[in-house]
Amino acid sequence: MVLSVSERTFTQEVLESPVPVLVNFEAPWCGLCRIIHPLLLQFKAQCGEQIKLVGVNADENFKLSTTYKLKSLPTLILVENGIVRHRLEGFRGRDDLRLALEEIKLTYGNRSKIYSTPKTADLECRSA
Numbered sequence: 001m002v003l004s005v006s007e008r009t010f011t012q013e014v015l016e017s018p019v020p021v022l023v024n025f026e027a028p029w030c031g032l033c034r035i036i037h038p039l040l041l042q043f044k045a046q047c048g049e050q051i052k053l054v055g056v057n058a059d060e061n062f063k064l065s066t067t068y069k070l071k072s073l074p075t076l077i078l079v080e081n082g083i084v085r086h087r088l089e090g091f092r093g094r095d096d097l098r099l100a101l102e103e104i105k106l107t108y109g110n111r112s113k114i115y116s117t118p119k120t121a122d123l124e125c126r127s128a
Helices: 012-016 031-050 062-067 094-109
Strands: 019-028 052-057 075-080 082-089
Touching: 012 019, 012 075, 031 052, 031 094, 052 094, 075 094, 082 094
Parallel strands: 019 052
Antiparallel strands: 019 075, 075 082
C-alpha cells in the first residue's frame, strides 16, 4: 500500500518524517508509472519500516510539481530529514528503476540503524 500525499499533507508526511521517504511523483495517465508500481511495492516490502513510500499525483499537486521542478514522470525523490538525498528521473523501464533502487538500498542500508528502534535494529533493507 502506498500512502497518497497532497500539498496539504506533504510537510507532515514527508518533510517531518522521522524515517527517509521515497516520494513517487506520478499521474493517472502515465503508463510507466503503472509499470513501476509493483517494483516500488517490492522495494517497500524489502525495507519495511525503515523507509516510507508515498505517492503524489503530480497533476493534482501543481505546487509540489513546481517546487521539485519535475521534468518527467515518474520522478522519484528520496527525502531524508527534510532534505532531498536522491532524485531518480528519466529511467526507461523496470531495469533502470531496479538498478536505481538497489543503489538507494546500498546507500541507505549503511545508515539504517540510525532510524531503527531497538526491536528492529538488526533489520536492514534486503536486496531482491
